[in-house]
Amino acid sequence: MSTDKLTILRKNLRYLRKKHGYSQEFIADICGKKSYTTIQKWETSGAEPNVGTVMLLCNLYGIEINDMVYVDLEKAGR
Numbered sequence: 778m779s780t781d782k783l784t785i786l787r788k789n790l791r792y793l794r795k796k797h798g799y800s801q802e803f804i805a806d807i808c809g810k811k812s813y814t815t816i817q818k819w820e821t822s823g824a825e826p827n828v829g830t831v832m833l834l835c836n837l838y839g840i841e842i843n844d845m846v847y848v849d850l851e852k853a854g855r
Contacts, residue, residue: 782846782847783825785846785847785848785849786825786831786845786846787820787821787822788850788851789844789845789846789848789849789850789851790816790820790826790834790845791820792850792851793834793838793840793850794816794820797838801813801816801817804816807833807834807837808826808830808834831845831846
């Protein structure tokens with residue numbers, strides 16, 4: 778994934794999680810991860826979720842994958 782798309786994805790993952798009041802532990806559980814540190818890495822740097830996981834999170838938040846990757850949802854007021 779390009780740097781710009783990855784930056785938007787990271788911002789959106791953090792923004793949506795906080796907007797919905799979910800903890801990193803909760804998202805880790807939903808995604809079948811052992812630790813919240815995986816979610817920390819997705820939101821900051823060092824790792825990125827696979828497409829299946831991004832789709833799972835899109836379903837959880839009720840958004841399209843294109844919006845997750847291409848739109849700064851916080852700036853767009855969504």
